[in-house]
Amino acid sequence: MSTPELTADVAIIGGGLMGCSAAFFLAQRGLSVILLETDKVGRQASGTNFGNVRRQGRPITQLPLANRASRIWRQANELLGSDVEYLQNGHIRVCFRDRPENVGKMEEYAVQAREEGLDLELLSGNMLRERFPWLGTDVLAGSHSAMDGHANPRLAAPAFARAAMKLGARVIEDTKIVHAAKIGEDFVLEAEDGRRFRAPTLLVTAGAWAGKIVSQFGETVKLTPRAPTMSVTEPVPYSILPAVGVMTPDEVETVYFRQVARGNIVLGGSTRAPSYPDEYRSYVMPQNTMTQFQHLRRLAPALAKLQVIRVWSGIEGYTDDALPVMGPSGTVPGLFYAFGFSGSGFQIGPGVGETMAELIATGHTDIPIGQYSIGRFG
Amino acid sequence: MTGRFRRLDETDRALVRLTVDGSEITALEGDTLMVAMLNSGLALRNAEFGPERRAGFCLMGACQDCWVRDTDGNALRACSTPVENGLAITTQPLTADWSVAP
Amino acid sequence: MSERVVIIGAGPAGVRAAEAVVRAGIRPVVIDEGSRSGGQIYRRQPEGFKRSYETLYGSEADRARAVHETFDALLPQIDYRPETLVWNVAEGRVWAARAGETEAIPYDRLIVCSGATDRLAPVPGWQLAGCYSLGGSQVALKAQACSIGGAVVFMGTGPLLYYVASQYVKAGANVVAVLDTSPFAGRVRALPKLAEQPDLLWQGVTLTFGLIRAGVTVLSGITPVEISGDPQSGISGVTVRTASGDVRQFDCDAVAMGWHLRPETQIADLARASFAFDPRTRQWLPEIDGDGRSSAPGLYLAGDGAKILGARSAEVTGELAALAALGDMGHAVDKDRRCYLMAQRARYVRFAEGLAEAFPWPHQFVADTADSTIVCRCEGVTAGTLRASVSEAFATETNRAKAFSRVGMGRCQGRYCGNASAEIVSALRGEAVERAGRLRGQAPVKPIPVGTARTDA
DSSP states (O other): OOOOEEEOSEEEEOOSHHHHHHHHHHHHTTOOEEEEOSSSTTOSHHHHSOOEEOOTTSOGGGHHHHHHHHHHHHTHHHHHTSOOOOBOOOEEEEEETTOTHHHHHHHHHHHHHHHTTOOOEEEEHHHHHHHSTTSOTTEEEEEEETTOEEOOHHHHHHHHHHHHHHTTOEEEOSOOEEEEEEETTEEEEEETTSOEEEESEEEEOOGGGHHHHHHTTTOOOOOEEEEOOEEEEOOOOSOOOSEEEEOOSOGGGOEEEEEOTTSOEEEEESSOEEEETTTTEEOOOHHHHHHHHHHHHHHOGGGGGSEEEEEEOOOEEEOTTSOOEEEEOSSSTTEEEEEOOTTOOTTTHHHHHHHHHHHHHHSOOSSOOGGGOGGGGO | OOOSSEEOSOOOSOEEEEEETTEEEEEETTOBHHHHHHTTOSOSEEOSSSSOEEOOSOSSSSSOOOEEEETTOOEEEGGGOBOOTTOEEEOSOOOTTSSOOO | OOOOEEEEOOSHHHHHHHHHHHHTTOOOEEEOSSSSSSTTTTOOOOTTOOOOHHHHHGGGHHHHHHHHHHHHHHGGGSEEETTOEEEEEETTEEEEEETTEEEEEEOSEEEEOOOEEEOOOOOTTTTSTTEEEHHHHHHHHHHHOEESOSSEEEEEESHHHHHHHHHHHHTTOOEEEEEESSOHHHHHHTHHHHTTSHHHHHHHHHHHHHHHHTTOEEESSOEEEEEEEETTTEEEEEEEEOTTSOEEEEEOSEEEEEESEEEOOHHHHHTTOOEEEETTTTEEEEOBOTTOBBSSTTEEEOGGGTSOOOHHHHHHHHHHHHHHHHHHTTOOOOHHHHHHHHHHHHHHHHHHHHHHHHSOOOHHHHHTOOTTSEEETTTTEEHHHHHHHHHTTOOOSHHHHHHHHOTTOSTTTTTTTHHHHHHHHHHHHTOOGGGGOOOOOOSOSSOEETTOEESOO
């Protein structure tokens, strides 16, 4: 009995923002692509995150990748032919009054970031409140990145997938790959229902689910599935342009917010919950919603009177060092990885896609990704 | 009579005075804020995403159509908030820092 | 063994559940959003109002009085939390909020009697001021002695349509017309099942004749065309196509609309109960056994919040759910009482089946609505935008369509657009409506301010 088999130059497992943007840029380079997604594209970490298109605060060594992504975000609507609601309205990173040691770290970061082409303006609490009167007195100081912004995560990955399809990529949803192996020169992938896919190059962008696939190629990486705590308010007059977040070593205080043009304010951060990739479920824990509100009131006291109308979460995969796995496999030629973005993948997503496409198509990229090698966990 | 609602019974109640956008209206003790406002006006607020005025919908706290604010900026669901003497309501959108317009 | 019982809702189901739990010697927590017990159908008027039970509840006056008196007598033996919203459930605790404060209340058994709201079909113009849900129009009269307008049209289907219109006439309101989308023939066909509750069937017949005698236009088998009006001043009329195909226009300043009811299932959903599609009503309902046990451990569902069987049945299913919870905790349960209640419930189920046949949800009308019709009142999203999420962005079911179009993303969390969204999405895809799924419940059950603070941590 012969099973029908689809073939392409590149197969991608995982239809998040990384996989969808990689599919787009690979198709743009003229390669044939099959993108395989267990559920629907962009539904988990890529679709449920905060939507921060933020470079500041990332590791300095990641800024070249973030800068590349920034250029793509700026032209995303034209590139994709659909609106992903990117607003380049800036990003403010603040520290609270009870953590004065962070001001020095912020200054040090700004100096290093400038060398990588990211201009940050440091402002005292009072200067910040003059420009952004909704910031609370608990805010000690902050760093303003004028060229950062935010976008709509619900729309971004599906928009990349549709644009990839227009270029000929085949995006196949509701297809769970249960077996992956390299047989001869090709990777052969088998779906739960027996359908098979074949390609000489395989890119794994399966987020929190990547571990199982990677292990079939003899490599191990530990991914902890977590669930962000997200909320959104009723619509109020549109007035906060930048996205705002707190710099702190304490996860419970890491809150952030942004306002979309329709007026709703998206709230994120504070403690993350566990999530359950095998069941495809994640839950917002009410106690985390409450700590989120508590620290948001310190950040912007005026938020207290607004009504929250909905909360949500999704499934994110965290590595032990919170840095992604990105680059070629350490064991199998033709196999590439881009996963484990540890709750910080949205901004760099399109840059990751373009970089992986470049690496696959040309065998080389100037973007420094050596530190993301899977070998570091070996 | 300029209101949207019509009182059919239970009109023998004490008067309550409140203000809506600075103008005094009278209501009856036991009225919800929604009944008070719609016995002296046609709507509660402007729709955010359309040209129309809104006047509530479900009256049982489910549809969330009837939120208004007091002059301190607190959100009140008009269908389930009883009137009180001296209540001051604004139907205007919040200002840019989400406080109540003067 | 720990015996912490929490009951959500103080309508007929919650009151009878509380009564049974108290009888077993347990002091339950009873949480209710209302300022006074009674729920929606037996909603009490504010203190100081003087109308009689007969005026307020008509043929159900004795039942309403009994439910109210039972609850009042229970007050010393329960931990009653009025004006309190359960906004989330997680890890064996309900999160209750009141006046900007919240606490997590642990439970061993949770009995959810969350009631129902009107099921709405989008009609062009329904976003205009002066359009109310049918249940809302009844609340205006019952709880506030007001009519929703000076000239009122009732449109939709179901027994409540005739009941509320009659109450309006009796109270002296100006009722212009009662416009029912269900054809008369369907009611005749459903007669054998409706005869399970002969007094309710007879009430339905007499109400209709009473309306006609009062000069109200009563039409069956109509198709709504438009609610017309002005964005500033609101509704000025309703246009429908009659069963014979004529177009009729009615001048009015208010419309009360409802197509029977839909259960409030958010709490069951957050407590992780499983759901199943009910083809008779074309809705998803939490799965329960005959006693009210859900698939989630320790979670029991009763009243119209589980399945629309009416207020009379809610008293039965509330007690049944409490007996199930008590039995599961090891209490002795009166088997005869349980059998009696189960038999009662079976009759209400058959009656409800008759109602669903007599007053069907007009799914084709909903699926066919024009692209320009607002489907989501909260966000002002049209059917055209919803359809584009399917045809251009490849949404295959309602949650995906919500993510792309925002239908169901607003303040009401899909309560008033969810049913319609499923019909529109599935019709466009040429699939059965159950394939469009259901909008998953998301906390908070109703909005809570960012100012909400915990009092227990």
